[in-house]
Amino acid sequence: MAELTDILFMQAFAGLILFSVLVLMALGLAIIFGQMGVINMAHGEFMILGAYTTYLTSHIFETYLPALFDGYFFVAMALAFLVCFALGVLVEWGMIRFLFKRPLDTLLATWGLSLILQQLYRTVFGAREVGVTLPEWMMGSYAMTETIEVPINGIFVMVLTLFIASGVYFLMFRSLWGKQVRAVVQNRPMAGAVGIDTGKVDRYTFGIGCGIAGIAGSAFTMIGSTGPTSGQLYIVDTFLVVVFGGAQSLIGTIASAFTISQSQSTLEFFLSGSMAKVITLLIVVGILMLRPQGLFALKIRQ
Template sequence: MFDYSFAELSSILVMQGFAGLILFSVFVLMALGLAIIFGQMGVINMAHGEFMILGAYVTYLTSHLFLEFLPFAYPAYFFVAMVFAFVVAGALGLLVEWAMIRHLYARPLDTLLATWGLSLILQQIFRSTFGAREVGVELPDWMMGSLALSDTIEVQINGLFVMGLTVAITVAVLTLLFKSRWGLQVRAVTTNRTMSGAVGIDTRRVDRMTFGLGCGVAGVAGAAFTMIGSTGPTSGQLYIVDTFLVVVFGGAQSLIGTVASAFTISQSQSALEFFISGSMAKVLTLLIVIGLLMLRPQGLFVLKVRR
């Protein structure tokens, strides 16, 4: 650290801060879906990473379809792929909730084991379908390159796009939860499930749609992930632990806490990775979060509910 001039160190910190914002974007998109599922339903979805990778593979297939059949429209393929990723991942989420999750409510350990098994099944399906090697998409020309903020600082255009997408999705989810009738029902079920059922809210339908929405948002996270990295059958497992950490640290039932937690963890990890190894940065970040959770086990933000 002491071998750099002040100007060089400032540029490094800005560049690492930008890299942290890209990591923050992936964390937020992943954690939003997980926070919705875990916060309202109490379901520990260990297959959440595989729903993200499903969205990434849907984006990969869509890009190839556009290259082969609609090459003139390829610059806009991602927007179509994002919709497909949301629909496919959300539909699979609805199916999983109906076939498996609805039988395991109030049994968090069973949901953990069942969804862990589901994640292994999905990984094998991905491996059998797309192969064990990682695949990537060809970015449109308008996403290539970088913007020069100064002589020593450049930011990637695709990273800026992913951050803009994250802001849009976060605003859309918050609007849906706090400004729509369905969102009112979700918050009512979270606050008091028994009373919500007594006043006529179909809590089972709310649970199913919530699980589907959470999985759909994970699919969109997978679509965004293709903009910054390659996709493999086990790529989702690289993020699932960090995502749970973000949700727990922010407060399991607080979306605002999830965003704040994702920003804190991503920026800390990105800054530390430049000065120490990536694995040690993860370990140090984890130790800091564990220490803070020992002081505040309920997380950064707490939703007050009646029991």
């Protein structure tokens, strides 16, 4: 029983790491899909752009600034956010703003964008996967008991997720910009009538969602290798998290990510990875059949 308890604890911690990456991915997608109604199939490629930005920053610091290497990861996260934010603003201005209220066209256009970005990554970085060199202080593990050890980089990812989730909550519900976003979501014509620049709100909303995906890409480099198609491995799970939690609910997104990641991680110990995913999907689909609005739905006046 003691050994089984230790194993289940380690699986639960592995589930928390997966939960952290899913939350970072889903927060950006929840802002874009939940607040704007845009189906962004290129969201995984924005995550990989953040991962490649982290890889390049790691290489630059390791080669030219070795004395500052221990702190490069914080610089990499900031750069990943800025690069993905800038590309997201450009994509919204050049493509998304022409496709509002046309979900099928948006889906096809962003799917094409994802293929373009994948080929661009393959051309620039090659088809092989790459990995980053972590600072010394992120290596190793912390011994909680004689038989249980948790990786330090996993703890860092969870703290980062808590920080980003708190920042998104403050931005959406405690700031003037968040009020403008929610006003545009509830009634776009009226928001424009009272002086809110709805086009600017949409552009920055899309950009911030993509920027958060870039930070998720930085976190992703700690748990996996980065390749041109790595983002496609997470896009389905991310959409599932957002829909299952409630498209416009940040609390629902976090609760959904925790439920799915823990279920999948625990089932993987007893079953194969593919069967664990199948059972998790069946459970989620069953719940959505009973509650199609998701775990948490916004209460609005009709």
